[in-house]
Amino acid sequence: MLKPISLEKILFSQGFGTRRYCSDLVHAELVKVNGALAHDPDERITPENLILNVEGLDWEFHEKAYIAFNKPPNYECSHKTTHHPSVYSLLPKPFVERGLQCVGRLDFDTTGLILISDDGQFIHRMTTPKKNIGKVYEITTPEPITSSQIDHLLNGVVLDDDPKPCSATACELLSEHTLAMTIVEGRYHQVKRMMAAVGNHVARLHRSAIGQYTMPADLKEGEWRWLYPQDLSLLSKSVDAE
Numbered sequence: 001m002l003k004p005i006s007l008e009k010i011l012f013s014q015g016f017g018t019r020r021y022c023s024d025l026v027h028a029e030l031v032k033v034n035g036a037l038a039h040d041p042d043e044r045i046t047p048e049n050l051i052l053n054v055e056g057l058d059w060e061f062h063e064k065a066y067i068a069f070n071k072p073p074n075y076e077c078s079h080k081t082t083h084h085p086s087v088y089s090l091l092p093k094p095f096v097e098r099g100l101q102c103v104g105r106l107d108f109d110t111t112g113l114i115l116i117s118d119d120g121q122f123i124h125r126m127t128t129p130k131k132n133i134g135k136v137y138e139i140t141t142p143e144p145i146t147s148s149q150i151d152h153l154l155n156g157v158v159l160d161d162d163p164k165p166c167s168a169t170a171c172e173l174l175s176e177h178t179l180a181m182t183i184v185e186g187r188y189h190q191v192k193r194m195m196a197a198v199g200n201h202v203a204r205l206h207r208s209a210i211g212q213y214t215m216p217a218d219l220k221e222g223e224w225r226w227l228y229p230q231d232l233s234l235l236s237k238s239v240d241a242e
């Protein structure tokens, strides 16, 4: 059970600006608390199940933010981008203000599921290879995918930056040119380099699942959604189960 805290502090915690700015928002009658117009920034509120509305934007209170995002192509998973716009430009501003970070990165041309959070321990838990969390990639190739390529991926390939081989933990051929491959590590361009190492290459790459959490079918490219305890337990279940 969370303790009651002032509305101004709640707004600040959610990323709506400095405490001074949040106080001004309330005085300017731009904040609603569970549907009722707020007047006092010092009013103490229990944040549990709280729905804010700030400058017309409905906002669920979350002490820590955990979101799933469907990354479109041609966006970089970085705050300081080089050649393409940032995925953060597709998220509501409060997320950027409160310092949300991608849990690992996808290449600019990779699409699909990415988790984003401001919980450092969660980010660490989800990215350490020790936890064995499988990430499923759907790979489309220009050349047909052969059974010997699949055997090679499952048995392990050596990439040029590390003598330790990396292997797929599962491979499912979806069509002659499409493979669903599960890996637990997150080395630089790992899937593309693994496919090149077995003599094929990646034309399109899409991440469809992390652990036992699969991209929701109705989450369109560029859209995000909150992860709730049942989603998070699915992610942590996969830590133990895999």
Ligand code: URA
Pocket: 105, 106, 107, 108, 110, 188, 189, 190, 191, 192, 193, 205
């Ligand atoms: N492997 C890659 O090569 N690229 C990605 O974006 C993710 C995994």
